[in-house]
Amino acid sequence: MDRIRIVGGSKLNGTIPISGAKNAALPLMIAGLLTDETLILDNVPRLADVAQLQRILGNHGVDIMSAGKRPGDHEYQGQTLHISAANIIDTTAPYELVSKMRASFWVIAPLLARMHEAKVSLPGGCAIGTRPVDLLIMALEKLGAELTIDGGYVIAKAPGGLKGAEIDFAKVTVSGTHVALMAATLAKGTTVITNAACEPEIVDVADCLNKMGARITGAGTTTITVEGVAKLHGTRHTVLPDRIETGTYAMAVAMTGGDVQLSGARPELLQAALDVLVEAGATVTPNNDGIRVARNGAGIKPVNVSTAPFPGFPTDLQAQLMALMTTAKGSSNITETIFENRFMHVQELARFGARIHLDGETATIDGTAKLRGAPVMATDLRASVSLVIAGLVAEGETMVNRIYHLDRGFERLEEKLSACGATIERISG
Ligand code: UD1
Numbered sequence: 431m432d433r434i435r436i437v438g439g440s441k442l443n444g445t446i447p448i449s450g451a452k453n454a455a456l457p458l459m460i461a462g463l464l465t466d467e468t469l470i471l472d473n474v475p476r477l478a479d480v481a482q483l484q485r486i487l488g489n490h491g492v493d494i495m496s497a498g499k500r501p502g503d504h505e506y507q508g509q510t511l512h513i514s515a516a517n518i519i520d521t522t523a524p525y526e527l528v529s530k531m532r533a534s535f536w537v538i539a540p541l542l543a544r545m546h547e548a549k550v551s552l553p554g555g556c557a558i559g560t561r562p563v564d565l566l567i568m569a570l571e572k573l574g575a576e577l578t579i580d581g582g583y584v585i586a587k588a589p590g591g592l593k594g595a596e597i598d599f600a601k602v603t604v605s606g607t608h609v610a611l612m613a614a615t616l617a618k619g620t621t622v623i624t625n626a627a628c629e630p631e632i633v634d635v636a637d638c639l640n641k642m643g644a645r646i647t648g649a650g651t652t653t654i655t656v657e658g659v660a661k662l663h664g665t666r667h668t669v670l671p672d673r674i675e676t677g678t679y680a681m682a683v684a685m686t687g688g689d690v691q692l693s694g695a696r697p698e699l700l701q702a703a704l705d706v707l708v709e710a711g712a713t714v715t716p717n718n719d720g721i722r723v724a725r726n727g728a729g730i731k732p733v734n735v736s737t738a739p740f741p742g743f744p745t746d747l748q749a750q751l752m753a754l755m756t757t758a759k760g761s762s763n764i765t766e767t768i769f770e771n772r773f774m775h776v777q778e779l780a781r782f783g784a785r786i787h788l789d790g791e792t793a794t795i796d797g798t799a800k801l802r803g804a805p806v807m808a809t810d811l812r813a814s815v816s817l818v819i820a821g822l823v824a825e826g827e828t829m830v831n832r833i834y835h836l837d838r839g840f841e842r843l844e845e846k847l848s849a850c851g852a853t854i855e856r857i858s859g
Pocket residue numbers: 452453454456532533559560561562563564565566567601602603604605606627745746768769770
């Protein structure tokens with residue numbers, strides 16, 4: 431199994447290109463199931479989760495062509511995928527595939543909408559809490575589907591097709607909103623989704639669906655209205671930049687000091703996180719090419735932060751912020767409100783000498799002047815990268831084990847960081 435070796439102590443200086451957003455690319459690829467025409471997606475990140483979803487869609491009979499690089503293309507531009515679900519040959523998504531990636535459960539929505547049936551294994555994915563699918567099931571039932579659970583599978587049927595409905599989410603849910611949105615596009619009549627998630631990835635998917643002929647208004651607000659249409663067609667869409675990757679590298683720069691241009695980043699996608707970084711002592715300057723982040727001289731100031739649905743501080747940056755706060759001058763509090771049990775990184779950060787006390791959903795971090803390198807274990811996607819951030823300033827050598835989590839969500843992490851002066855390498859085997 432690959433590992434990452436880091437020798438801490440170097441400042442980051444240079445340019446980091448930001449990839450397409452994993453959390454938009456996955457639902458966009460799944461939306462390809464809604465039409466028998468070709469959906470072309472540009473700027474798709476080269477990640478293990480994307481490759482895994484290609485296998486899952488392939489199992490349903492979807493042809494995916496990945497266009498090669500053309501002369502003049504930047505060596506590391508995101509890939510272009512041509513997704514063609516002309517013939518759906520199988521409406522079952524098996525356990526062996528779905529259990530590896532939670533978001534693949536969402537195929538249930540387009541399959542039901544277009545084929546009026548689906549059999550999808552209950553999901554697996556990151557171990558960051560119980561992560562039920564009750565709200566997704568509620569949304570599909572509201573749209574007229576009959577759902578039963580048998581042998582670990584959700585079996586869904588809508589013999590006459592889905593029908594528009596009012597869907598009110600008791601809790602803000604990204605997965606629930608994606609599923610409701612996709613399913614409603616081909617339902618008969620109007621669907622109104624209230625307490626919808628406002629995440630930029632929802633807006634990106636809604637934009638793409640509208641280009642495919644869907645009639646969606648209100649995406650990005652808490653009320654989304656969908657007028658069902660009989661058929662969707664192909665289109666071409668560019669995946670928006672990854673705000674979590676942007677925030678992660680911004681925190682890495684704040685941690686090590688230095689000056690880095692995050693090329694292609696869009697500040698409005700992560701304003702809450704950028705505000706926290708400024709409070710912590712970083713300089714954040716939006717410009718034409720993205721965002722420049724620097725920290726020169728000044729130490730890291732402690733902050734108090736709670737995670738929240740967009741536009742609040744994202745739970746997917748909670749572990750990275752905690753790594754940053756381990757070397758702050760004083761005591762910080764970080765409260766996790768989205769996922770219970772999303773604190774697996776606390777034990778691992780302690781291996782660097784970090785002082786973190788957990789009390790329910792709140793972690794109190796007492797900043798320490800120095801972290802020391804250690805062997806650590808990646809546990810979930812975002813937790814893994816918090817260990818990399820700690821390793822970048824820790825004295826001596828850090829070895830991050832089990833990095834397949836990192837490969838699920840961060841494209842060429844070690845190359846992007848070493849190009850900015852970090853001593854970081856992948857050790858194969
Ligand atoms: C998505 C993101 C993930 C991010 C999360 C919150 C993708 C692929 N993943 O995950 O990176 O951390 O949003 O921003 O986009 N819940 C229920 N019942 C349900 C569904 C959700 O109780 O049926 C709960 C969850 O357990 C959690 C909360 O709702 O406590 C939010 O979950 P949700 O927004 O659905 O997260 P995901 O879509 O799984």
